[in-house]
Amino acid sequence: MSVTTPEAIEAFFTRSDGKYAFARWGRPIAPIVFGVDDVTLSTVKGAIEAVVTLAGHQMAETDPELGSNLMFFFFRDWKELLEVPDLDRLIPNLAELVTQLDAAGANQYRAFRFDDGHAIQAAFVFLKMDAALSKLPADTLALGQAAQVILLWGDQAFKDTSPLAVLPENGATILRPEVAGIIAAAYDRMMPAVANDASHAYRVFARLQAAS
Structure with missing residues (x-):
């Protein structure tokens, strides 16, 4: 160690x-992944499961309040997020955030929501697949992101x-x-x-x- x-x-x-x-996290993690094929989907969920197992935490098929409480979004342009139905209800000031991230040349962003006790209730991972991220193997990218959302x-x-x-x-x-x-x-x-x-x-x- x-x-x-x-x-x-x-x-x-x-x-x-x-x-x-x-x-x-204060509840079991129920992930969903958008914008990838089935092979990458399996890789991302496998990485999440590996990190959750390391933590001794739990996964679930669904979250009783949100359906899914850990959402991964893969895309090519930040503006694509503005077309995702109801995402602006989950991410406050989404349009302003997208403008800021685009202007900064960012290729990733993570957002968290917290329950009444301030434990993690939900997390959102946004990955703009630019040249840098596209060079990474899917399992490497997924493991790194899973590690960064298992804790605040x-x-x-x-x-x-x-x-x-x-x-x-x-x-x-x-x-x-x-x-x-x-x-x-x-x-x-x-x-x-x-x-x-x-x-x-x-x-x-x-x-x-x-x-x-």
């Missing part, structure tokens, strides 16, 4: 405004470093050991679903130490 220090864990959940903000990470957590690593012996793509460890520790049944104090990072670190 290569997780380092409590401070390193704290950095994963500290936002650019300096606030610590952690949340995990800080907005800078993976800005400079991917959550993934490549095994030198066979070229397989895996979650970085420290990221996998944090996910598993954060879903420990004795840990809170939501935390806004950096002392939470020390509790995650203690569980990593106990597991190693």
Whole structure:
């Protein structure tokens, strides 16, 4: 296990405004994927299932409130999102967001909704398949995105470093050991679903130490 220090864990959940903000899913995850063929669909759902299993969380066929509560959208142009029926009801100020993302040249965006206890209730993953994303194997892209929606990470957590690593012996793509460890520790049944104090990072670190 290569997780380092409590401070390193704290950095994963500290936002650019300096606030610590952690949340995990408070309900089983019911995914749906738009804009891909059946083979890629199976790959994406397989990656989600792998990360959910790592966390010791649950998946479901449907969510009682939303039907599906984890939605992946693959597309070529941000403006395509404006044509998705009722998406503007799920994503506030969708038209303005699309304009901002398009202008910034972004190729991905994740949005979360939270329940009354502030645990994750739903997540939306938007992937514009530009040249950079199109170069990635589907399983690599899917695993990286699944890791980034299983928890509410800080907005800078993976800005400079991917959550993934490549095994030198066979070229397989895996979650970085420290990221996998944090996910598993954060879903420990004795840990809170939501935390806004950096002392939470020390509790995650203690569980990593106990597991190693």
